[in-house]
Amino acid sequence: METSTTPAPSTSETFDAAHPDVRTPAELLRSSASAVWVFLVLATVVSWALGTDHGFVESTRTASLIVLVVAFVKVRFVGLYFMELKDAPLPLRALIEAYCLVVCCLTIGFYLAG
């Protein structure tokens, strides 16, 4: 059973590499994860528009394919930047990359077969 405590996480060398010491509100928002979040919201709006006849793509099939690809790009970004797998050991990082690629291809394949 783990008993040791981490008195002040920011002083631990292990924490510092992945989690810098955030001391001000400006530092709090200044991260790649914040930029990724803005992209995720914008991508959601675009997908919603494409899927509800507010879109700019006439072909329903093309719009649906774009929506599917965008969905898995979003999944990849959540995995890499929110779950912090960007800096995970390579096998774990490869797992999220492979998941996005394989499941995206499978869903597109099943969609096109329909």
Add this chain to the structure above:
Amino acid sequence: MTDIDLEARPATTSPPSTRRTRRIPGEEGTWIFIFGDMCVFAVFFCVFLHARISDPVGFARDQAELNQNFGAINTVLLLVSSLFIVLTMRVIHSSNAVMRAKAPVFIAAAWLCGAGFLVIKGFEYAEKVHHGITPQTSDFFMYYFVLTGLHAFHLVLGLALLVVLFVMSRKPELSKGQFAFFEGGACFWHMVDLLWLVLFPLIFLVR
């Protein structure tokens, strides 16, 4: 017990200043569970689209009954809640007591967004039932209720987990084991978000 010291340095000859420390967020076991769950849902995605092949017209007709706006609002709610958890993970390490004290506030905000998702999902289900639509109505609605229901179940588990993280975040210090659990819990919450990022387009938008 696995702890946050678990890390593997990349085999690289780059100078130390540019070398990135690779580490597993949370515990190894957490990732077996998370990826296992994601694979189960991947099978569901394929099963849903496979069922669509035999009745594309029926699926399109039923999908037109859905309220895409509810789905889109719920997506944004989960994205906001995920952002709050990202911010929590950033301030939990802060040496500034004021910033560190924001951790439970951010977790509470994430919890409220998750609860908001459930409220909207409740409205959505009520609207369907009011129009006489149930899982027995058609194959499409069977998949709709089962997939969104399973996701909602994960969300309820996530909300319970956030309560635990909220209590933990109020402690002045966390042991390494506690911190690994904390990080794993955050990743589980992101997984709930991640699954919805596929379910929403798949069920509501793909025509």
